[in-house]
Amino acid sequence: xxxxxxxxxxxxxxxxxxxxxxxxxxxxxxxxxxxxxxxxxxxxxxxxxxxxxxxxxxxxxxxxxxxxxxxxxxxxxxxxxxxxxxxxxxxxxxxxxxxxxxxxxxxxx
Amino acid sequence: xxxxxxxxxxxxxxxxxxxxxxxxxxxxxxxxxxxxxxxxxxxxxxxxxxxxxxxxxxxxxxxxxxxxxxxxxxxxxxxxxxxxxxxxxxxxxxxxxxxxxxxxxxxxxxxxxxxxxxxxxxxxxxxxxxxxxxxxxxxxxxxxxxxxxxxxxxxxxxxxxxxxxxxxxxxxxxxxxxxxxxxxxxxx
Ligand SMILES: [Zn+2]
Numbered sequence: 001x002x003x004x005x006x007x008x009x010x011x012x013x014x015x016x017x018x019x020x021x022x023x024x025x026x027x028x029x030x031x032x033x034x035x036x037x038x039x040x041x042x043x044x045x046x047x048x049x050x051x052x053x054x055x056x057x058x059x060x061x062x063x064x065x066x067x068x069x070x071x072x073x074x075x076x077x078x079x080x081x082x083x084x085x086x087x088x089x090x091x092x093x094x095x096x097x098x099x100x101x102x103x104x105x106x107x108x109x
Numbered sequence: 110x111x112x113x114x115x116x117x118x119x120x121x122x123x124x125x126x127x128x129x130x131x132x133x134x135x136x137x138x139x140x141x142x143x144x145x146x147x148x149x150x151x152x153x154x155x156x157x158x159x160x161x162x163x164x165x166x167x168x169x170x171x172x173x174x175x176x177x178x179x180x181x182x183x184x185x186x187x188x189x190x191x192x193x194x195x196x197x198x199x200x201x202x203x204x205x206x207x208x209x210x211x212x213x214x215x216x217x218x219x220x221x222x223x224x225x226x227x228x229x230x231x232x233x234x235x236x237x238x239x240x241x242x243x244x245x246x247x248x249x250x251x252x253x254x255x256x257x258x259x260x261x262x263x264x265x266x267x268x269x270x271x272x273x274x275x276x277x278x279x280x281x282x283x284x285x286x287x288x289x290x291x292x293x294x295x296x297x
Contacts (some may be wrong), residue, residue, distance in 0.1 A: 008179050009163060014235035017252050060252040062178035 021055030124288030141207030217277035
C-alpha cells in the first residue's frame with residue numbers, strides 16, 4: 001500500500017485516492033524540436049530500481065497534480081512536492097542522499 | 110413551473126446507522142484564489158460563515174463554507190436562496206478571477222447518523238475516521254467505493270455527505286449495505 005501526502009491539501013492519501021501520472025519533470029518537445037528529441041519525449045522513460053520521481057494527481061480529493069519521490073524497490077516514500085517545481089527541491093534531494101548515498105536519476109543526484 | 114425534487118426524494122434506510130437523502134440543498138461551487146481578499150470577503154458575506162481553513166467547514170445557521178481545495182469552496186445555503194446568494198457572489202466578484210456556479214441540482218446529499226456512523230463510512234473510504242483524526246468541522250473529499258464524494262461531521266454521530274447526482278442511487282445502495290443490521294465492527 002502506497003500512501004502519499006498531497007502537498008496542496010495536506011491529506012495522507014491512499015494510493016486508491018490518487019491517479020498515477022508517469023515520470024516527473026519531462027520536457028515537452030514539440031514543434032521546432034528534432035525528431036530524436038520528440039521520439040525521446042514520447043517514448044523514452046526511466047525504469048529505475050530504486051529512487052524514482054513521478055507525477056501523481058489527487059483525483060478523488062482536491063484534484064491537484066503533484067510530484068512524489070519514492071523508492072520503486074522498497075516503496076519507501078521520500079517526499080512529495082508541488083507541481084510548480086521544475087526540479088526536485090534541494091532539501092528533498094539531500095534527504096534522499098542521506099538514505100541512498102550516491103543515488104542518481106537522470107541529471108539529478 | 111415544475112417542482113424541483115432531489116435525486117432520491119428523501120430515500121431512507123435504518124441499519125446500524127440511519128441513512129437519509131436529505132432532499133434539496135442549495136450548493137454553489139466557488140472557484141478562485143482562496144487567499145485573495147475579494148474571494149474571502151465575497152464568500153463570508155454571502156453566507157455569514159467564517160472563512161474555513163484547509164480541510165475544514167464553517168457554518169452559520171442554514172449556510173456554510175466547505176473547503177474543497179486551495180482554489181475551491183462549496184457554498185451551502187437554503188435551496189430557495191441560491192439565486193440570491195449566487196447573484197450576491199457574482200456581484201462581489203465582478204472583475205476578480207473567480208467563478209461561482211449553482212450545482213444544487215447536480216449533487217445529492219445524504220445524512221449518515223447514529224453511534225456507528227463512523228464505521229459505515231470507514232467501510233467505504235480510505236480515510237482515518239477515528240475520533241482523534243476526524244471530528245466535527247473536518248471535511249474530506251475522497252473515494253467512496255468507486256465514486257468521488259465529500260463528507261463532514263455535523264456532530265459526533267452525524268455525517269453529511271455530498272456526491273454527484275448521477276451516482277446518487279449507487280451511493281445510497283453502498284451506504285445501505287455498509288449499514289446492514291448487525292454489521293458493526295466495533296473498531297472506534
Ligand atoms: Zn490534495
